[in-house]
Amino acid sequence: MILLSFDIEEFDMPLEYQGEISxxxxxxxxxxGLQNILKILNQNSIKATFFSTVVFAENNRDLVQHLLLEGHELASHTWFHSDFNEEHLATSKQELEKLxxxxxxxxxxxxxxxxxxDAVSDAGYFYNSSINPTYLPGRYNNFGVSRKPFWQxxxxxxPASVSTIFRIPLFWLSFHNFPLWIYKILSKLSLSSTGFLNIYFHPWEFADxxxxxxxxPNFTFKNTNEAMVNRFDDFIKWxxxxxxxxxxxxEFLEDWTQKNKN
Incomplete structure (x- = not known):
């Protein structure tokens, strides 16, 4: 089973590199980028999950409503992308549900x-997909974390999917920078090992x-925009x-929970 997810958010990455963007x-x-994503998913008749900040959702209500009407799932990416308080766990969930x-x-x-x-549980969430079970200097130190769903x-x-050997993250940067045939091989091995592929992207990858x-830096925008649209469509068709x-x-985790009750 392939679980495609998209973190729909303010494109604030330039601020991490002292760039300029309002x-x-x-x-x-x-x-x-989200418009391009929805077009690809619709053309291929597949469903995905969209983790949205409240800021993005409030400013793009028509697109969020559209993705819901097409059968996609809406989840929380908290309130802001560059500012977080623990109270945002509950308030972002409540606001998205209300909107x-x-x-x-x-x-x-x-x-x-x-x-x-504890805070995630108190806010009423069923699942949390915020772990990359790998070691990435300056970002993650989760090499010992399970690659499969687990209760905490x-x-x-x-967890997001990683390769079976060396736990190479199969996230958006890998998709952009690896030759696509290598990414497909790593995906196939991960699918065979865990029974699923949990990979995530962002709308700005599908834009200029x-x-x-x-x-x-070049590695962040390599194969974005039209190149990303084509690569992503190729991957889905593969x-x-x-x-x-x-x-x-x-839907996947509800089914997984039922199968693993005992």
Whole structure:
């Protein structure tokens, strides 16, 4: 089973590199990318999960409503992408549910940041997909974490997928920078090992982020925009050709919970 997810957020990455970008432009870049994503998913008749900040959702209500109408899942990416308080766990969930009249069961922290599982549980989440079970200098130190879903307190942890050997992250940067045939091999091995592929992307990857004023290093925007649209469509068609199924994260984990009750 392949679980595609997208962190729909303000495109604030240039600020990490002392680049220049207004909030209005951050939202416009991500809006354009989300439109491209929804088009690809619709053309291929597959469902995915969208972890949204409240800021992005409030400013793009039409697109969020559209993705819900098409059967995708809406989950929380907290309130802001660059500012977090623990109270945002509950308030972002409540606000998204209020704005779109839908149940929000999932959480992904911005930048996969660590968070108190007691607070996540108290906020009412069913699952948290905020762990990359690998070691990445300056980012993650989770090499000993399980690659499969596991309960932590009252919350089901759903790690992002990594390779079977050396735990190479199969996240967005790998998708951009590895030759696609290598990424497919690593994905196939991970699928065979765990029974699922949990991979995540961002809308701005499907838009033009090559403007020099953003000051982004090349590895962050390699194979973005039209190149990303084509690579992503190619990957989906490869998966379908190999008879892999797609699902929203909530549906997959509800089924996993039922099968692993005992």
């Amino acid at each position: 909030l209005e432009e951050q939202l416009a870049v991500s809006r354009k 779109f009249d839908t149940k929000v069961d999932g959480l992904r922290m911005p930048r996969m940041s660590p968070v108190s599982e 307190k009252k919350v089901l942890q759903f 982020i090559s403007d020099p004023k953003y000051k982004l 998966a379908k050709k190999n008879n892999y199924q797609f699902s929203t994260t909530r």
